[in-house]
Amino acid sequence: MIYWFSPRGENMIDNENYMREVDVIPDAASALQKCLLQIAEGQVEYQISPRLPSGSRPDIVASFIHDRRITVIGEVKKSGEPKYAREAFYQLERYHRDMPEAQTAFIAPYISPQTARLCRDEKISYMDLAGNCHFSFPGVYIHVEGQTNPFAHSRSLKSLYQPKAERVLRALLHHHPKTWRLQRLADEVSVSIGQTHKVKSFLMEKEWLEETSGGVILSRPKDLLRDWASHYRLNKHSHILRHTLSALNSFERDFTKICRQNEISGAVTSLAAASHYAPHASYQRVTAFALGDLTVLDSALELEPVESGANIALLIPYDEGVFYGARDVDGVKITSPIQTYLDLQGLGGRADEAAEILYEREIVNRW
Numbered sequence: 001m002i003y004w005f006s007p008r009g010e011n012m013i014d015n016e017n018y019m020r021e022v023d024v025i026p027d028a029a030s031a032l033q034k035c036l037l038q039i040a041e042g043q044v045e046y047q048i049s050p051r052l053p054s055g056s057r058p059d060i061v062a063s064f065i066h067d068r069r070i071t072v073i074g075e076v077k078k079s080g081e082p083k084y085a086r087e088a089f090y091q092l093e094r095y096h097r098d099m100p101e102a103q104t105a106f107i108a109p110y111i112s113p114q115t116a117r118l119c120r121d122e123k124i125s126y127m128d129l130a131g132n133c134h135f136s137f138p139g140v141y142i143h144v145e146g147q148t149n150p151f152a153h154s155r156s157l158k159s160l161y162q163p164k165a166e167r168v169l170r171a172l173l174h175h176h177p178k179t180w181r182l183q184r185l186a187d188e189v190s191v192s193i194g195q196t197h198k199v200k201s202f203l204m205e206k207e208w209l210e211e212t213s214g215g216v217i218l219s220r221p222k223d224l225l226r227d228w229a230s231h232y233r234l235n236k237h238s239h240i241l242r243h244t245l246s247a248l249n250s251f252e253r254d255f256t257k258i259c260r261q262n263e264i265s266g267a268v269t270s271l272a273a274a275s276h277y278a279p280h281a282s283y284q285r286v287t288a289f290a291l292g293d294l295t296v297l298d299s300a301l302e303l304e305p306v307e308s309g310a311n312i313a314l315l316i317p318y319d320e321g322v323f324y325g326a327r328d329v330d331g332v333k334i335t336s337p338i339q340t341y342l343d344l345q346g347l348g349g350r351a352d353e354a355a356e357i358l359y360e361r362e363i364v365n366r367w
Contacts, residue, residue, distance in 0.1 A: 021059075021078045024129070025049075028076045028107040029060045031129050036072070039140060040064035052098040058091070060107070061099075067139060071102040072125070080108030080128065080151075081205040085115045089122055103137045110151035114206065114223070160202050161231045163319035164191050168199045172209075172218050173225055173338050174325045176367050179215040189324065221367060225338070225359075232342045234270075237317050240294065241310035242303040248272070248286050248311065251301065252332040255288060258300045259333070264292030266333060267326040269315070270343045273334040274354040277362050281354045287313045287343070289322050289335065337362035 029046050036044045046062035060074035073095050077084040085106055092104040105125040108115075111132070119126040120134065127133035130149040135142040159165055167189035172180070180188075186196040200216055203209035203224070210219040218224060244251050252268050259266030267273075271283035290297060294314060297303060303312060317323075325336030335343065337358055344355035 021076055024078055024107075024109060025059050025076050027129055028074065028127075029062070031131055032060060032062055032072070032074055032105070032107065032127060035127060035131060035133050035135075035142065035144065036062060036064050039066050039142065041066055052095060054094075054098050056094060056098065058095045061102075070137075070140070071099060072105055072135075073099060073102050074105045074107045074127075076107045078109070079205060080106075080111040080115050080126075082112075082115050082118055082207040083205045084108065085118055085124075085126075089124060092124065103135075105135065110149050112206075160199065161228060163321060164195050165199050166228075166319065167191050167321040167324065168196055169224065169228060170321055170324045170336070170338055173221055173363075174336055176218050176221045179212060179217045181215045185216075189321065222364065225341070225363070229342055229345045232345050234315075234343055234346065237289070237315040237322075240314040240316070241306055242298070242312040242314060243306045243310055244301060244303055244312050246301075248283070251286055251312065252288075253330075254301055255286075255297070256328075256331060256333045258297060259290065259292075262293065262296045262300075264290055264294075264296065265320060265323055266290045266292075267323055267335045268332055269322075269335040269340055270347070271351055271354055273340040274344060274351075274358050276329040276332060276334050277337060277340065278354060278357045281357070282350065285311050285313060287315065289315045289317045291317060291320060291323075337366075 025048055029048055033044045033046055042065055044062055044064040046060055048060060049057045050061050051057055058073045059076040061071060062074065063069060063071045073092060075088040075092050077088055088106045096102060096104055103125060105127060106119055107127045109129045111126050111128045116126060116134065125135040125137070128149055129151070130147040131144055132147045132149065133142060133144045168185060168191055171185060171189050182196050182200060183193055186193045200209060204211070208218060208220045208224045209216055246254065252272060255266060255268070266288060268286060268288045270287040271281055272286045275281040275283060297314070322335060322339055325338065326333055327336065334340065341355055341358050341363060344351045
């Protein structure tokens, strides 16, 4: 028998209440009971931390009737990232030895998509506190999705894609497969050791980073870059639109020269930069980061402010980290392949194609 649920709704829960696993367990038990009631013939009974024959204590043991009596052992963690899920899998395996007929489930405030795939691969059911779940065992299939989850945008994820943390990510991706000592990594990008350690901890929870005797190294750089790209927004940088009568390739060289002469941090990015990595990429506008006295650029390059028809977009970056790994190609300063890839996101059309070519040729091929 198969059940498929896709309700829409909200479950407003205060994130501050779930700092420890012991605080999560009662709400996890209630959420599990509510979900299983959808198919139970009668009540769903549950116990919190019951003692098993071996002396171990699972977080939750629930039972209900659905053609037969079914028992579900639930292991609760404060985070739904892969690292915590694997810990839960190990514990569930131990509990299953005591109760071989029972089904097992991983429960956390929020289950990340990566963890959901991991659970399905391991044939472990899972559930979050908003009621989104996936239970699959003989005779029963429940899949609930679409419930708004207040834990989906955690502080950890928000802090990962903030300026200082992004500097750490750029260095890890740009130099992959380099192994780093944390202090060396922090010094490389002018970030505190505390901030660097926070980034390390979060990446390890996602299983994107691993620790070796020689230091830390990215274990899943592709997953990290794709995830960062999905959160990156070019419009976070301030835009200044201009028009030039010069040929765009001439403008790029002149822009690079003027920036150097006037101590302005500058680098061409997006499609214009991609064209230097993959010459077939075409574009009608030059997008470039510039940090310094921009009036100098307007004067020296004879740029005209415009409201429409701009062929120059000057970006004032929200952090100087965008210049990390920039290089000179044919007399033009361009952003690194990693930064260029990020700046192509969300533009559509030729930018998507250019991003994939850049990804394969200049990023993955060098890893």
